[in-house]
Amino acid sequence: MKIACVGLPGSGKSTVGRQLARRLQLPFVDSDQAIEERLGCSIRQYFEREGEERFRDVEESVLDALTLQPGGVLSTGGGAVLRPANREHLHARGQVIYLHSSPEDVFRRLRHDQSRPLLQVADPLARLRDLYRARDPLYRETAHFVIETGRPSVATLVNMIIMQLELAGVIPAAP
Numbered sequence: 001m002k003i004a005c006v007g008l009p010g011s012g013k014s015t016v017g018r019q020l021a022r023r024l025q026l027p028f029v030d031s032d033q034a035i036e037e038r039l040g041c042s043i044r045q046y047f048e049r050e051g052e053e054r055f056r057d058v059e060e061s062v063l064d065a066l067t068l069q070p071g072g073v074l075s076t077g078g079g080a081v082l083r084p085a086n087r088e089h090l091h092a093r094g095q096v097i098y099l100h101s102s103p104e105d106v107f108r109r110l111r112h113d114q115s116r117p118l119l120q121v122a123d124p125l126a127r128l129r130d131l132y133r134a135r136d137p138l139y140r141e142t143a144h145f146v147i148e149t150g151r152p153s154v155a156t157l158v159n160m161i162i163m164q165l166e167l168a169g170v171i172p173a174a175p
Helices: 013-024 031-039 043-050 052-068 084-093 103-110 124-142 154-167
Strands: 002-006 028-030 072-075 095-100 145-148
Touching: 002 013, 002 084, 013 028, 013 072, 013 154, 028 031, 031 043, 031 052, 031 072, 043 052, 052 084, 084 124, 095 124, 095 154, 103 124, 145 154
Parallel strands: 002 072, 002 095, 028 072, 095 145
Antiparallel strands: none
């Protein structure tokens, strides 16, 4: 069984995905790490050197390969849903969880994080609101389930996801 997490940068895809994989005893893959391994440099460096279009080409190729692998939990980059092929592959080849976070929630979580190039702008909250407006419909189109992240703990979010997967018959209900 393949489960993929989508959502805004900073919505918890990697953190929640890693814990979900541990709970379900499945392998975990972060697509951004897989992309960096393929590139041999950081996404940020590649993005600056080659531009967004070339990065999205690599991302599409890596996601295609990762969604074909059997079983596991996959966390995607925040912009993975921008390409129609990625949305199709994610939706058709597994169960997609949209970790829905408001721009304000993400800003609260990330306001001190210097490692995210998208937020190294004069008004990061405005940038997050723009990303949300553009991407929320794409996340919803791709997802089988929408989980509101709000303020619950990671453990609570993982429990919410497992409950949704059990209710939908994707995984057997715990005895």
